[in-house]
Amino acid sequence: MSEEEGQGADASAPAPTMKVSELGPYSKQVTTTVKVVQKGEARETVSRQDGTTHRVLDALVGDDSGTIYMTLWDENIDKVNEGDTLNVKNGYVRPFKGSMRLNIGRYGSLEPAETPLGDVNTQNNLSDKIVEERPYRSYGGGGRRFGGGGGYGRGGGY
Numbered sequence: 001m002s003e004e005e006g007q008g009a010d011a012s013a014p015a016p017t018m019k020v021s022e023l024g025p026y027s028k029q030v031t032t033t034v035k036v037v038q039k040g041e042a043r044e045t046v047s048r049q050d051g052t053t054h055r056v057l058d059a060l061v062g063d064d065s066g067t068i069y070m071t072l073w074d075e076n077i078d079k080v081n082e083g084d085t086l087n088v089k090n091g092y093v094r095p096f097k098g099s100m101r102l103n104i105g106r107y108g109s110l111e112p113a114e115t116p117l118g119d120v121n122t123q124n125n126l127s128d129k130i131v132e133e134r135p136y137r138s139y140g141g142g143g144r145r146f147g148g149g150g151g152y153g154r155g156g157g158y
Contacts, residue, residue, distance in 0.1 A: 021065035021124060023093050025100050025131040030091040034061035035117040036084045042077055063117055066124030070102040076110055085113040095133045100126050
């Protein structure tokens with residue numbers, strides 16, 4: 001066995017780029033390049049954690065394999081325009097109201113791509129497919145009589 005075969009994957013190596021059609025309802029560490037097909041209307045929502053107001057919108061994004069709605073928050077809304085090609089790094093997919101959504105999250109990034117994408121396959125919209133949401137799991141115990149803790153926003157989850 002060569003030295004290279006005996007080594008694990010290089011942790012600093014970039015994650016492989018995925019096509020939109022390869023995304024599943026609970027995909028993690030998503031790295032993909034997408035084109036913004038349509039940008040929805042921004043709406044305001046209030047954080048359950050600290051009561052602050054945030055802007056949020058869903059943008060339909062995709063590549064030649066399909067489309068998915070990407071949820072954009074606050075400053076990311078202003079960075080994105082219809083027709084832009086974007087590199088998503090370390091994103092994730094979660095169902096929201098039964099439909100898949102691509103998210104950037106606090107550990108992900110969204111940057112303009114150097115090479116624009118061509119046509120987008122809008123016939124295969126992954127967000128149109130109904131997916132079953134996993135029940136929320138609290139690792140803290142929540143309702144335990146002794147020691148409890150847990151509950152919403154207190155650890156665990158996904």
